[in-house]
Amino acid sequence: MARPPTAAQRRLIEAADPVTGRLKGTEAQLAALVLRGLAFRHPRPPRDHFLTPAGHRLRETPAVPGPAAAVAESAPAAAGVFAARIGGEEAAEAGPARLREVHSAWQGLLELRRMTRPDGATGLPCAWERTHLVQAAALALEAAGHRPAGAEGGGYRIRATPQPEAVAVREPDPEALRACAATLEKAGWQVGEHTEPRTGARYALASPRRA
Incomplete structure (x- = not known):
């Protein structure tokens, strides 16, 4: 499950160009939308x-007012908010659209890393990743092409651990586990x-x- 966008992010999405989906905002605001899979940066x-298809869908979905917002806080990612696959999801969508969202x-x-480091480097995790360990590790693996475990098993699973700033990555195939470790080290x-x-x-x- 993923948290819905903040009120400020929602305003940016609703203010996007109605035809092209072009967005205006600070670099940090736009990078946060890209991280959620709601926007992309033209190369x-x-x-x-610009808004991604998920961003356009979210703009077309009415905001939940008042006390009902508590329901949206626990709503699944199907509402249009990006969530990396941690393994074990059922009926996980695959295909070109998912690949574009992950990319x-x-x-x-990476843009968030660049903007939050004095030297502009992207090789080390940023503060967001340290507070979203499971999602951050899952995004690194999924972006590199690793397969998350489905309902039938096989593939990686990432879970939180009692240790501070540490996640456990499990993969039944030893070679695939080593490949996951190599990807995370590179990230x-x-x-x-x-x-x-x-x-x-x-x-x-x-x-x-x-x-």
Whole structure:
């Protein structure tokens, strides 16, 4: 499940050009929309931001007023808000549209890294990732083409752990688990493989690097 956009983000979406979906806002505001899969940045100058299909759908959905907003807070991502696959989702959509949304979200995350670091580097996780560990790790894996586990099993699963700033990545295929670990390391995470004491199953423990 993913949180709905904030009131400020909703205003930006509703103010987008009704035909092209072109957005106006600060770099941080626009990057946050890209991260949610609601906007994308055009690769050519002037590199304006535009609504994605999910952003257009959200604009066409009336906002939930008053106390009913509490219901929207727990609404599933089907309402149009992007959520990375952590593994175990049922009836997970796949195809070109999903690939585009994942790519846009990953580019938005890299942009957020760039804007929040004094040197403008994108190699290390940002503050958002440290407060959304499971989603951040899942986005890194899905953007790199790894397959999340479906209802039938097989593929990666990412879950929170009691350890601060650490997630567990499980994948039944040892080679696929090592590939997941390599992807997270490349994305700026510190990863180590461990063994479950009771089952003997291997898993990876990943934490965002600080330096």
